[in-house]
Amino acid sequence: MSLSITNLEVNYGKHEVLKKLSINELKKGSFTALLGPNAAGKSTLFKSIAGIIKVTGGDITLSDDNLLKSSRKERARRVAFLPQSFHANVALSVFESVLLSLKQQSAWRVKSEDLDRVSNILSLLHIEHLADKDISSLSGGQKQLTAMARILVVEPEVVLLDEPTSALDLHHQLSLLELVKMHTIEKGIITIAALHDVNLAAKFCDNLEVLNKGVIQLSGEPSHVLAQPKLGDTYRVMTSLESTKAGQLYVDAQLYSN
Ligand SMILES: Nc1ncnc2c1ncn2[C@@H]1O[C@H](COP(=O)(O)OP(=O)(O)OP(=O)(O)O)[C@@H](O)[C@H]1O
Numbered sequence: 001m002s003l004s005i006t007n008l009e010v011n012y013g014k015h016e017v018l019k020k021l022s023i024n025e026l027k028k029g030s031f032t033a034l035l036g037p038n039a040a041g042k043s044t045l046f047k048s049i050a051g052i053i054k055v056t057g058g059d060i061t062l063s064d065d066n067l068l069k070s071s072r073k074e075r076a077r078r079v080a081f082l083p084q085s086f087h088a089n090v091a092l093s094v095f096e097s098v099l100l101s102l103k104q105q106s107a108w109r110v111k112s113e114d115l116d117r118v119s120n121i122l123s124l125l126h127i128e129h130l131a132d133k134d135i136s137s138l139s140g141g142q143k144q145l146t147a148m149a150r151i152l153v154v155e156p157e158v159v160l161l162d163e164p165t166s167a168l169d170l171h172h173q174l175s176l177l178e179l180v181k182m183h184t185i186e187k188g189i190i191t192i193a194a195l196h197d198v199n200l201a202a203k204f205c206d207n208l209e210v211l212n213k214g215v216i217q218l219s220g221e222p223s224h225v226l227a228q229p230k231l232g233d234t235y236r237v238m239t240s241l242e243s244t245k246a247g248q249l250y251v252d253a254q255l256y257s258n
Pocket of ligand 1: 012015017036037038039040041042043044045
């Protein structure tokens with residue numbers, strides 16, 4: 001199984017946001033970070049893959065199927081999307097919300113395995129203690145973890161996470177990305193996460209795609225991408241590549257001096 005994007009074009013009215021954007025064969029079990037400055041088009045790319053917005057040209061291929069030609073239901077079964085903001089204005093508990101997400105993809109009769117699956121995913125994300133809480137009463141980070149549980153419980157082929165750590169403290173950022181990485185490998189899925197922290201991306205992801213001005217500017221293994229001066233140009237900063245005592249690469253960034 002692999003996901004490829006070829007010459008993807010997306011416009012909002014006259015504004016061309018994605019301009020013949022291509023991403024080569026992301027393989028099952030791979031965890032890709034989608035990097036790029038604000039307004040680069042990361043959410044737009046995710047929404048195009050998930051089938052939420054229309055594309056004007058190009059192809060999105062998953063295991064030889066052109067996703068652009070598959071039905072909305074089929075697309076939703078195969079591709080799960082975690083949007084940037086998670087609205088929780090319904091009177092459901094965390095457990096019910098995750099169960100509802102699972103049952104949207106299958107027959108409505110709830111079996112004991114469904115309940116086990118929901119319990120397991122809540123435990124995996126360490127939010128089992130929130131199971132009976134009303135989702136509207138959760139903190140921002142707890143809502144983000146619940147949204148993640150709703151995605152992972154479905155076991156799709158492709159998981160798209162739009163800034164999944166934005167509401168999380170440092171501990172939860174690390175534990176969530178570690179969990180996503182393990183889940184991606186164990187379930188053999190393709191995961192892409194839009195992240196703003198290039199060092200977190202390099203720590204957990206095996207592939208980085210840097211999007212700017214509607215196209216992928218840099219692509220490849222973290223050690224390759226972080227070493228490119230073009231990475232700094234993309235963010236309008238100066239970057240230098242450093243290494244920790246443990247051998248972990250990281251980028252030090254400075255604003256341009258006047
Ligand atoms: N619904 C919309 N209608 C019109 N323009 C839009 C719409 N959504 C996004 N845009 C524009 O498309 C461009 C890309 O936006 P997008 O949200 O994809 O960027 P992003 O890389 O996800 O940004 P950020 O990192 O700030 O979340 C921006 O210029 C934005 O203003």
